[in-house]
Amino acid sequence: MPRPPGHGPGYEIKRQEIIDRAAELFARKGYAATGINEIGGAAGLTKGALYYYIGSKENLLVEIQSRVMRPLLRTARRIARLEVDPVLRLRLLSEALLSIILRRLDHIWVYEHDYRMLGGDNRTRLLRQRGEFEGIISNLLAEAMDSGEFREMNPRLAMLQFLNMHNHTYQWVRPDGRWDAGYLSREYCATLFTGFRAAPGPVDDLEERVLKFREQHPEIVLDPLEGGETEA
Amino acid sequence: MPRPPGHGPGYEIKRQEIIDRAAELFARKGYAATGINEIGGAAGLTKGALYYYIGSKENLLVEIQSRVMRPLLRTARRIARLEVDPVLRLRLLSEALLSIILRRLDHIWVYEHDYRMLGGDNRTRLLRQRGEFEGIISNLLAEAMDSGEFREMNPRLAMLQFLNMHNHTYQWVRPDGRWDAGYLSREYCATLFTGFRAAPGPVDDLEERVLKFREQHPEIVLDPLEGGETEA
Amino acid sequence: MPRPPGHGPGYEIKRQEIIDRAAELFARKGYAATGINEIGGAAGLTKGALYYYIGSKENLLVEIQSRVMRPLLRTARRIARLEVDPVLRLRLLSEALLSIILRRLDHIWVYEHDYRMLGGDNRTRLLRQRGEFEGIISNLLAEAMDSGEFREMNPRLAMLQFLNMHNHTYQWVRPDGRWDAGYLSREYCATLFTGFRAAPGPVDDLEERVLKFREQHPEIVLDPLEGGETEA
Amino acid sequence: MPRPPGHGPGYEIKRQEIIDRAAELFARKGYAATGINEIGGAAGLTKGALYYYIGSKENLLVEIQSRVMRPLLRTARRIARLEVDPVLRLRLLSEALLSIILRRLDHIWVYEHDYRMLGGDNRTRLLRQRGEFEGIISNLLAEAMDSGEFREMNPRLAMLQFLNMHNHTYQWVRPDGRWDAGYLSREYCATLFTGFRAAPGPVDDLEERVLKFREQHPEIVLDPLEGGETEA
DNA sequence: AATGAATGAGGGTTCATTCAT
DNA sequence: AATGAATGAACCCTCATTCAT
Structure with a gap:
């Protein structure tokens, strides 16, 4: 500009x-x-x-956002076009995302924190780009569900889980080399994709146990905002 | 004064x-x-x-932080003391955490964004409390690993995955009732705990496929910051 | 009031x-x-x-001024009316003045520092009272000059010397009992009244020596605001 | 900044x-x-x-103090080093001090009144400099006592008398040229140095007369704070 | 005899931005 | 290509004072 x-x-x-x-x-x-x-x-x-x-000061903010958004979107588009299994593409995208988080940590802080300081047009454009990025992930997840690799889920919620897991990393990771993008991506994807896969696993009676616990202990209120000082 | x-x-x-x-x-x-x-x-x-x-203005920030931290920590302590399976306790903690996120959404925004604006003592205290909360989760995860319900993982990274998944929710959730804490907790825990459980699942050859892909396509650079404009 | x-x-x-x-x-x-x-x-x-x-806040200031001015003026008037030698009366007045300075030290600070914060009428009244006090001293000094006890001086300057010596005491005296009004009064009056007395003393060639020094060392400028860095 | x-x-x-x-x-x-x-x-x-x-506002105060203190201290040091009789040096110092008082009258007001508004470091530095200035005067007085020109006195009290006399001048002097530093210095020093000189003068029976007056009129209370309304 | 609540002006200081040079 | 100077609005906060209760 x-x-x-x-x-x-x-x-x-x-x-x-x-x-x-x-x-x-x-x-x-x-x-x-x-x-x-x-x-x-x-x-x-x-x-x-x-x-x-x-x-202007806001220009700086715009540039920083671009430095994150532009390469990220470009890479996401290229990965989406690869002719390989959608799960593999998600894994590659995961690593690309973590790579940029780890190497542009301060840009990411600004990107995550201060995008709301952008005025009208700049903000709209950024949100559109974020929307595109989310769409790419959603599409890949939908493909994996269609192919039977992942079970049927609310596709938007699955995408949000993927992004939650990745995007919050900037909050605690330090640029000291203790974590690298490949390792984090492996770990995140191991958790997410196992969780997303089709076959139910051995913890699937958990929700029944939650219900039973609540029935058996109706006096225990675990709502953080409900007071609950009674048991003290 | x-x-x-x-x-x-x-x-x-x-x-x-x-x-x-x-x-x-x-x-x-x-x-x-x-x-x-x-x-x-x-x-x-x-x-x-x-x-x-x-x-003072900072006092307002302190109060907002407290309104999140105090009930959260109190509830987390109570859940940690329950004499039930650690996985169940993690599930209850998940729901409590999401419950406060959904119902104090603007407090959470402030809690997540502006804690760094706190001055010396207030900041230190808050970070200590956050540390305690993280410790509670880490301990529950460690218990679940010891009992064989979860596989052996880097305990800190497991805790961070748990928190990534939950804490980033405030970024996209709206206080419109479309999402509720119980539902989100079920979904998050289904993903996380299946991902954390002991037995390896059918996607476990993913990492081999990543390596193979890279071998077969060494010309494709997917690093977002590596230029890669050549293909444009 | x-x-x-x-x-x-x-x-x-x-x-x-x-x-x-x-x-x-x-x-x-x-x-x-x-x-x-x-x-x-x-x-x-x-x-x-x-x-x-x-x-009002200013009322407090008025009261504090009064607590100094009223007893001081009352006592000064009484002393002035005593039928004794003017030098003795000055000595008694000196002690009375120092007595109030030492025992109402904080009132004196306010009296000396903040009288200019008083608004119109209050200020005018105070200045009139101060004028009366100064008049009493001037009259006593004039009497002493008339009687030959003191040499002829500019009566206003003599009064100002008397007040300089006494009134500045509040700046350094501490209410710790190390100094008492009687002692200070004796010392001050010993200095002042010897200095004021009629007969010239052995230091009276001082001014001649000043002139001679300046003649012999015209290059030495001792004016603080004249630079004078040359000799460095 | x-x-x-x-x-x-x-x-x-x-x-x-x-x-x-x-x-x-x-x-x-x-x-x-x-x-x-x-x-x-x-x-x-x-x-x-x-x-x-x-x-900052305090910076202004600091600068004003410096404009008084720096030239005053520099000149005092130079005078102290002159190889002339200590009484002459005191007389020169007196004139230098009065010269700065008369020509920087508003600075002196601030210097005398508002030094207590200075914060920590600035205040400490100023008080140290004032201490040095007082030390220079004390030393000159001590020299004059050692040489027999002045009688033996409490050296600190002699210094304080010197400063009382000079420093209070700002309270009443006007920058209208009616008074000049040389005249005031002559008058002040005439009073002080005659008062300080060795031989006792003719008013030295004053203290005896004070005692006798009190014995003869025990009913007359001249303490300003002792009521004494009885005679009104 | 005293309170809690409010006012509105002003305190000192920093802000992003502009512009002639 | 960069500077020094200025603007004017906004910053967080404290002030002396009032008054219904």
Whole structure:
């Protein structure tokens, strides 16, 4: 999104560096709580010079969102088009998603936290892109259900489970190399896809046991908001 | 400056109402981007009167965190002490957690997003409480592994999967009654606990197929950050 | 200055106690920087109740000024009327002044610092009273000059020297009993009255030496605001 | 947030002008009672622009204190090092002190009144500097006593008398040229040094007369706080 | 004799942004 | 390509005071 008509050769490089610094700061302190001054300081520029590169604070946010969304969507589209088993495609998509989460951790923080700070158009566009990404996953899950690899489920809920599992990772993972995308993807997919597969497993009487427990202990209220101090 | 020693009967009621309004606003716009003026306006009070009730903006944040953390932790402790199978206890905990997420949705938004805005002591205390909650889940998972109901897994990663699945729900669920805690808990636990159970399932050759795919298609780079524009 | 038409017996007592507490706080933190809340807290009253006793914050200031000015002026008038030597009367006045400074130290702080916070009428009245006090001293000094005990001086400057010496004491004296009014008065008067007395003393060539020093060292500039870094 | 790294040529000039205006206002109304808005108005700047120059309100106070303390201390050190008679040095110091009082009258008001508004570090530093200044005077007085020019006195009390006499001047002197530093210094030093000199003078029976007066008139209570309304 | 609640103006400070140079 | 200076709105918070009860 170049604004002034003509730029020198270093323009885009410096611009990208500023966005990097901004992502770090936004991730650490939040978009709203980070001042333009701090960004300028981190990038070694005065406020005035900063505006030559960025146009506005919200632009920075837009760019950071794009840096996550654009490669993610591009890769998701390519994976979706591969001519292999849908479960395998989901597994590849899982790893691609985790890969970007782990390597652009601060961008992801901003992406997950501050997308609601975007104004009208920017926000709409982002939500449309997220919708497309979710659609790709839903389609793959539907394919796996159609082929009998996964049991029949609410497809939207299955997609949401997939995203819950992956997208919340940014909250606790640290960029210290202790976790890598391949390992996490293996583990997540082992859990999810076993849980999604067709044959019922040995824990399937769990819901009956829940009901029985509630019948036998009607006095125990486990609703967190119901008080329940009586048993103390 | 401690709150005045005595309050009228309406004080606590109004105070709670203010916290409610603040939670709505913080959830919608973020803590840092919500002004004290807006909160006053939403509560029908002038700024001065507002401060008679709240003491400080951060206090509001603390109260909102407490309204999530206190009942959650209390219920989690009670469930952990029940003398039933650990898998059943995890299922009950799942439902309790989802119950609070669904019914205090805006509090959860704030809880998940803005805890980092808390200053020193408040933050430390909150993190300690979160640690305790995570410990309870870890212990239940460890019990289930010891009893052979779940296979041996990295206990921390299992706990994190459990929390990923549940805690990300606030991002997409709407308080419109379309989803209820019991249903979501059943579905989440069906997926997770089948995935966690001891016997390997029929998708266990997935990882071999991943490796094979990569061998056979070394030219396909699926790393989102590796460029990969060549195929465009 | 009782305001409500009828009071119970404890009214004036409590009122005086409030003024005491206010004087302490004003002395320690300054009038403008002390809040009504603090005064209420120190007096064990809520803000509302406080106003029942004091009427306004400025009223407190007026009362504190009066507590200094009224006894001081009354005593000064009595001393002035005594039929003894003016130097003796000055000595008695000195001790009376120091006595009130030492025993109402916090009132004096407020009296010296914050009289300029008084609004129109209150301020005018206070300045008139101060003028009367200064007049009493001036008259005594003039009497002493007329009688030949003191040499002829600018009477206003002599009075100002007398007041400088005494009134600045509050800045460094502590209410710990290390200094007492009698001792300080003896010392101050020994210095002042010897200095004021008629006969020139052995240091009277000092001014000549000052002039000679300046002639002999014209390059040494001792004016604090003249730079003078040259000699560094 | 340090001041921006570079400033234009007018920056320091404008900054000094702002400090001037602030000193006037602080002197007239007191530091705590003067608003940032007023300062901005007096300097012809909006609040935002004002902060570009000053950083904080307390900074202004610090600068004003420095403008008094720095030249005063520098000059005092230079005078102390002169190789002339200690009494002459005291006389030069007296004039330097009065010179700064008369020419920076509003700064002195602030210096004397509002140093207690300084926060921790700034206050500590200032008090240390005041201590050094007092030490210089004490040393000169001690030298004069050792050389026999002054009689033996409590050295701290002698220093305090010197400072009382000089430092209280700001309370009544007007910047109208009616008084000048040389004249005041001559008069003050004439009084003080004659009072301090070795030989006892003709008023030295004053204390005996005080005692005799009290014996002969035991019914006359001259303590300002002892009631004494009886004679009214 | 005292309270709890409210007001509204003002406190000091930081904000994102603009623009002439 | 970048700066220093300015703006003006908004920031969170505290103030002295009032008044029905």
